Amino acid sequence: MQAQLGQKLSKSTTLILKKWQAFLRLKQLITKLPAGVTKQTGATIIKQTMEALGVSMTALLQEVV
Numbered sequence: 650m651q652a653q654l655g656q657k658l659s660k661s662t663t664l665i666l667k668k669w670q671a672f673l674r675l676k677q678l679i680t681k682l683p684a685g686v687t688k689q690t691g692a693t694i695i696k697q698t699m700e701a702l703g704v705s706m707t708a709l710l711q712e713v714v
Contacts, residue, residue, distance in 0.1 A: 672710070675699075 675695055682691040696706045 671704075 678695055679688055679691050682688065699706050
């Protein structure tokens with residue numbers, strides 16, 4: 650029982666860490682936009698790309714922040 654609980658916590662922690670890393674990577678991408686691309690436009694492009702890949706940015710941000 651304790652081993653199963655430990656595995657679930659470990660998987661949960663790993664998932665949270667991966668989502669946090671994804672969030673930080675997105676922030677990095679937004680700060681490295683080409684000249685002339687606003688942060689708002691860049692964020693929109695990234696959001697739409699992530700959602701096209703099946704990753705809900707809204708859900709990601711709610712879980713991370």
